[in-house]
Amino acid sequence: xxxxESGGGLVQPGGxxxxxxxxxxxxFSGYAMSWYRQAPGKERELVARITNAGGSRNYADSVKGRFxxxxxxxxxxxxxxxxxxxxxxxxVYYCYRAPDYWGQGTQVTVSS
Numbered sequence: 412x413x414x415x416e417s418g419g420g421l422v423q424p425g426g427x428x429x430x431x432x433x434x435x436x437x438x439f440s441g442y443a444m445s446w447y448r449q450a451p452g453k454e455r456e457l458v459a460r461i462t463n464a465g466g467s468r469n470y471a472d473s474v475k476g477r478f479x480x481x482x483x484x485x486x487x488x489x490x491x492x493x494x495x496x497x498x499x500x501x502x503v504y505y506c507y508r509a510p511d512y513w514g515q516g517t518q519v520t521v522s523s
Contacts, residue, residue: 412436414506419517422496426521430491432506432514440464440484442509446491448502448519458504459491474500496521 418430430446443462449455459480460469468480479492489506498521506514 412508412512414508414512414514416504416506416514416517419504419519421520421522423523424496424498424521426496427492427494428496428519430493430504430517430519432489434487434489434506434508437508439487444480444482444489445507446480446489447505447507447513448500449505449516450499450502453502455505461489493519498522 413435414432416430416432418428420428422428441463443460445460446458447455448458456471458471458474459478461480461482465482470478477493477495480489482489493500501519501521503516503518505516
């Protein structure tokens with residue numbers, strides 16, 4: 412199993428970023444996928460989750476209405492569209508597949 416994130420960077424408050432995770436080594440369409448994040452000095456937290464066929468999505472309360480998770484099973488990718496970014500969204504964002512597979516993480520920094 413390999414998960415590779417991309418798309419992080421520095422953005423001003425109110426801006427947008429799109430993260431992508433490319434998966435390999437397993438049947439992607441058979442698994443739910445999630446995005447987690449970890450800010451400095453804080454525990455890793457679930458940001459969003461999408462079921463294997465994309466029929467159900469769940470979000471942390473802190474990102475509802477601003478972030479959208481999606482997937483393309485033909486391309487083995489899961490994405491996180493992040494709009495109206497706030498400084499408190501600054502964190503390393505990780506792609507995750509159960510039971511314990513993580514990407515290397517991508518840094519998102521929201522700052523003016």
